[in-house]
Amino acid sequence: MNAVTRALSREGHDVSGTGSGVDALSEVATRPPDAVVLDLGLPDIGGVEVVRRLRGWNDVPVLILSAAGGEARKVEALDAGADDYLEKPFGLDELRARLRALLRRSTPVRADAAPIRVDELAINLPRRTITRDGAEVRLTPKEWQLLETLAAHPGKLLTHRFLIQHVWGPGYGEETRQTLRAHLRTLRAKLADDAASPRLVRTETGAGYRWLPVVEVRR
Secondary structure (H helix, E strand, C coil): HHHHHHHHEEEEEECCCCCCCCHHHHHHHHHCCCCCEEEEECCCCHHHHHHHHCCCCCCCCCEEECCCHHHHHHHHHHHHHEEEEEEECHHHHHHHHHHHHHHHHHCCCCCCCCCCEEEEEEEEECCCCCECCCCCCCCCCCHHHHHHHHHHHHHEEEEEEHHHHHHHCCCHHHHHHHHHHHHHHHHHHCCCCCCCCCCCCEECCCCCEEECCCEECCC
């Protein structure tokens, strides 16, 4: 990891490195980073468990470094909430490019973005809160990324490829389309958005999805 630390420092990043999963979690808690580069081969609790614990309270982008052939652990880490991965050995240029892509996708929603209100649903993207009939709606990190990406482009057709690249990362392609559909179904269910008669997200068959410009409706 010393080579990675040096390469990112030369890029202008303020880098802090740790040697264990416990220390990594402590570092994120005390000095919140813009992104985490995490090697799965840690000496204590392991990289997958670090991601799982981290996702309990933090949505920071996580780039996984995994050994070649470690397919099962890589998938496990992604399912636990990691955002992207690089398989060893990798080039430092690719590492820097993937990190830049993660940071672009994690650009925060504007603090002055207006809340979205439709009937019983209230979505506040800057505060990352959603209520439905006054009850809190909880989303996974990937569902939040998907919602924020859609809402940032009202009225615009977002292709499957665009959403996959922005939510899952540049290392993912058409094989991720089923995962995208599954996340969209779950997100719609939580937002009470009927695919047959959508208020928020319309499916453009064979092309992608469109976030409908919302006209606020009050009861």
